[in-house]
Amino acid sequence: MANTEKKKLKLDIVKYRYVWLGFSALLLIPCIIAVLFLTITQPNHAPLKLGIDFTGGTILQYSIDKKLSTDDISKMREDLAKIGIKSPVIQATTQMSTEGDKEAKNLVSIRTIFLGDKKGQETVDKTTNLISSEFSGAQLVQVNSVGPTLGSELLKNTMIALVLAFVAMVVYISFRFHTEYGWIALLALIHDALIVVGVFAIKGIFFDTAIDSLFITAILTVIGYSINDTIVVFDRIRENMRFLAKKKSTNEIIDISVNQTLARSVNTSATTLFTLFALYFFGGSTIKDFVLAIIIGVAIGTYSSIFVAGTTLAIVKEHMNKKQHA
Amino acid sequence: MRNKLILFWIIMAITLAGIFIIYKKPTSLGLDLVGGSRLMLEAQTSDAVPKITPEIMDSLQYAIENRVNAMGVGETIVQRVGLKRLLVEIPNITDTSKAKEFIGQTAQLEFKRPILGENGEIAWESTGLTGKDLKKSLVGSTPATGEWMVELEFNAQGAQKFSDLTKELTGKQMAIFFNGKLQSAPRVNEQITGGRAQITGGEGGFEYTEAKEMVDLLNAGALPVGAEVIQEESVGPTLGLDSINKSKVAGIVGVSAVMLFMILYYRVLGLISCFALLIYCILNFAIFKIIPVTLTLTGIAGFILSIGMAIDANILIFERTKEELKMGRSLYTAINSGFDRAFTSIFDSNVSTIMTCLILYYFGASMVKGFALTLIIGVCLSMFSAITVTKNFMHLIFGSNELKYPQLFGLKKEDIENTFVAQETKREKAKFGVLD
Numbered sequence: 001m002a003n004t005e006k007k008k009l010k011l012d013i014v015k016y017r018y019v020w021l022g023f024s025a026l027l028l029i030p031c032i033i034a035v036l037f038l039t040i041t042q043p044n045h046a047p048l049k050l051g052i053d054f055t056g057g058t059i060l061q062y063s064i065d066k067k068l069s070t071d072d073i074s075k076m077r078e079d080l081a082k083i084g085i086k087s088p089v090i091q092a093t094t095q096m097s098t099e100g101d102k103e104a105k106n107l108v109s110i111r112t113i114f115l116g117d118k119k120g121q122e123t124v125d126k127t128t129n130l131i132s133s134e135f136s137g138a139q140l141v142q143v144n145s146v147g148p149t150l151g152s153e154l155l156k157n158t159m160i161a162l163v164l165a166f167v168a169m170v171v172y173i174s175f176r177f178h179t180e181y182g183w184i185a186l187l188a189l190i191h192d193a194l195i196v197v198g199v200f201a202i203k204g205i206f207f208d209t210a211i212d213s214l215f216i217t218a219i220l221t222v223i224g225y226s227i228n229d230t231i232v233v234f235d236r237i238r239e240n241m242r243f244l245a246k247k248k249s250t251n252e253i254i255d256i257s258v259n260q261t262l263a264r265s266v267n268t269s270a271t272t273l274f275t276l277f278a279l280y281f282f283g284g285s286t287i288k289d290f291v292l293a294i295i296i297g298v299a300i301g302t303y304s305s306i307f308v309a310g311t312t313l314a315i316v317k318e319h320m321n322k323k324q325h326a
Numbered sequence: 327m328r329n330k331l332i333l334f335w336i337i338m339a340i341t342l343a344g345i346f347i348i349y350k351k352p353t354s355l356g357l358d359l360v361g362g363s364r365l366m367l368e369a370q371t372s373d374a375v376p377k378i379t380p381e382i383m384d385s386l387q388y389a390i391e392n393r394v395n396a397m398g399v400g401e402t403i404v405q406r407v408g409l410k411r412l413l414v415e416i417p418n419i420t421d422t423s424k425a426k427e428f429i430g431q432t433a434q435l436e437f438k439r440p441i442l443g444e445n446g447e448i449a450w451e452s453t454g455l456t457g458k459d460l461k462k463s464l465v466g467s468t469p470a471t472g473e474w475m476v477e478l479e480f481n482a483q484g485a486q487k488f489s490d491l492t493k494e495l496t497g498k499q500m501a502i503f504f505n506g507k508l509q510s511a512p513r514v515n516e517q518i519t520g521g522r523a524q525i526t527g528g529e530g531g532f533e534y535t536e537a538k539e540m541v542d543l544l545n546a547g548a549l550p551v552g553a554e555v556i557q558e559e560s561v562g563p564t565l566g567l568d569s570i571n572k573s574k575v576a577g578i579v580g581v582s583a584v585m586l587f588m589i590l591y592y593r594v595l596g597l598i599s600c601f602a603l604l605i606y607c608i609l610n611f612a613i614f615k616i617i618p619v620t621l622t623l624t625g626i627a628g629f630i631l632s633i634g635m636a637i638d639a640n641i642l643i644f645e646r647t648k649e650e651l652k653m654g655r656s657l658y659t660a661i662n663s664g665f666d667r668a669f670t671s672i673f674d675s676n677v678s679t680i681m682t683c684l685i686l687y688y689f690g691a692s693m694v695k696g697f698a699l700t701l702i703i704g705v706c707l708s709m710f711s712a713i714t715v716t717k718n719f720m721h722l723i724f725g726s727n728e729l730k731y732p733q734l735f736g737l738k739k740e741d742i743e744n745t746f747v748a749q750e751t752k753r754e755k756a757k758f759g760v761l762d
Contacts, residue, residue: 147556224682228675272634278580
């Protein structure tokens with residue numbers, strides 16, 4: 001019995017704990033560097049490039065017939081400066097159409113200061129005239145404006161929501177399990193959130209990707225999801241502690257528990273990732289970054305529940321045992 | 327067994343009811359899917375109105391509602407957000423400049439009397455008779471020339487004021503100002519007591535639209551305070567349609583991929599979970615229509631994500647059941663104990679998801695709220711579908727039979743009775759029906 005047991009173990013979680021944690025560290029380092037880089041270099045000292053949701057501003061999106069070259073964009077920038085739009089962020093994207101007979105759509109979005117008020121409206125009209133005169137088939141397809149005061153308010157609410165979510169998770173787990181489980185779950189959550197934030201910080205540096213309130217939603221979803229995985233593992237450890245505590249060491253129990261839940265963790269992530277990838281590749285274009293953030297988070301959340309939560313618990317328990325014996 | 331059959335038919339009845347509801351009730355789609363504009367207005371304080379009270383917001387909302395409805399563009403929504411904001415949703419209109427102009431316009435009607443200005447020319451002085459004294463106004467046409475004009479009907483107080491004013495100004499000019507602009511200055515021939523007056527459009531007369539807009543603004547009432555646009559979102563109808571199509575494709579691809587995976591990995595159990603998932607989707611949509619939930623792009627994303635999470639409960643249960651089978655349990659006990667043991671995990675993890683969703687719902691912007699709402703509905707419903715539907719199907723199909731074909735569960739024969747043995751208390755044994 002004991003032999004077959006060993007053979008069936010697929011992963012030595014506790015034995016190679018520093019390998020697993022090392023891999024996490026490897027992922028975390030570039031993320032932390034990117035976040036620090038943005039925090040230091042950005043004038044508002046935000047760890048990510050903030051979108052209009054948080055800074056206030058207006059994004060005008062036009063669909064045009066032609067695919068924009070870099071020359072077109074710099075010419076557009078000059079022309080926009082003439083009508084009083086200073087240093088706009090211009091992004092051109094191409095989008096596949098869902099209807100097969102139509103050609104791919106070219107979109108250009110222009111980010112400016114807040115133009116939602118009466119004075120701004122003139123500038124919007126001027127811009128639309130400018131774009132239509134320069135490109136055939138130009139059409140204003142989407143307008144988004146957020147006033148500056150509303151922006152800072154959203155940012156504040158977002159921060160409150162994030163902190164509340166973290167606190168709620170720790171309190172809930174500490175209530176259902178032991179306190180040390182709560183802190184370890186928090187650690188795993190910060191690990192997951194930091195990697196998602198880091199990836200978008202890197203995207204921000206290289207592709208000017210700015211985050212909106214949907215990104216925060218993604219982070220919160222990831223927190224909720226990743227805590228799911230961690231809870232399932234902890235639940236199993238708790239159950240096995242009850243039945244096997246006299247026969248096996250803590251480390252063995254953790255190993256067994258993680259392996260028992262392995263199929264579930266992987267399969268659940270797989271099914272969730274199927275739906276997410278479907279959304280990413282076939283879903284609406286405006287939620288692409290949102291879905292990407294959740295995809296990264298779900299993948300990392302699964303990794304952390306398998307390789308970070310259990311190993312950290314083993315290290316903490318070892319430490320606690322030593323203290324007890326000393 | 328009989329109870330199980332009854333439950334089965336109850337589930338079927340609910341599902342049929344769900345299909346009926348989906349078929350009968352229309353889906354309400356959000357602005358990002360049908361195209362349209364969403365404006366967030368904030369009431370502005372001024373010297374005259376230093377504090378925004380709920381009463382002021384009431385009359386502001388009423389005035390804005392009237393104005394938006396007067397645009398006649400279908401189902402518009404004007405909603406209070408917080409203490410001094412209004413959310414205005416206007417479907418089908420994407421050029422917000424017109425809408426904003428119309429909504430933000432004040433409608434100040436004033437009757438003025440002539441006085442002699444400093445340099446000898448005629449100036450106009452307020453008389454105290456304003457748009458507030460109106461009962462209603464209509465578009466009419468002059469009998470003689472057929473020109474468009476605006477007919478005014480005063481309330482009792484206004485009629486009295488108007489009568490006094492016309493008496494005072496008999497033989498003189500009286501000026502009518504709309505939004506600070508002189509509209510007409512007719513000569514008063516005699517005292518008018520009926521409480522009615524007309525505004526004609528000066529030399530060329532009014533255009534019909536001009537008269538109509540003035541009437542709409544007057545009937546809607548003046549805004550008690552200024553309202554500034556602080557947030558604006560508009561989505562063109564083609565982009566909206568595109569988003570609907572894409573979401574449909576994404577949903578179908580996502581669900582198919584999940585089902586295929588489940589069948590390949592869990593075989594018969596997987597097939598059961600597919601049916602449970604189908605019922606889950608039907609009931610979920612039915613709930614969306616009953617509440618009703620306005621579907622937005624992010625709402626759909628929440629729903630599709632919840633499919634992935636709904637299957638999680640099934641996976642937990644199947645994995646647990648397989649483990650119990652490996653221990654050599656009979657099918658019946660394995661299913662029961664599998665469910666029982668998976669339950670704490672399912673419950674704890676769903677509670678944590680619901681908690682984050684509640685936080686999102688409370689603090690999030692409207693886009694975020696849609697996502698949180700559909701995810702909450704999904705998570706709650708998935709508990710029902712996994713625990714009631716899946717379990718019922720498993721019992722009905724396998725009954726109390728022995729496990730003859732482990733392959734049906736994705737198990738190998740040699741796996742059976744070849745694993746860790748968990749120990750149970752007597753109570754648990756009794757509960758699962760274990761006979762040792």
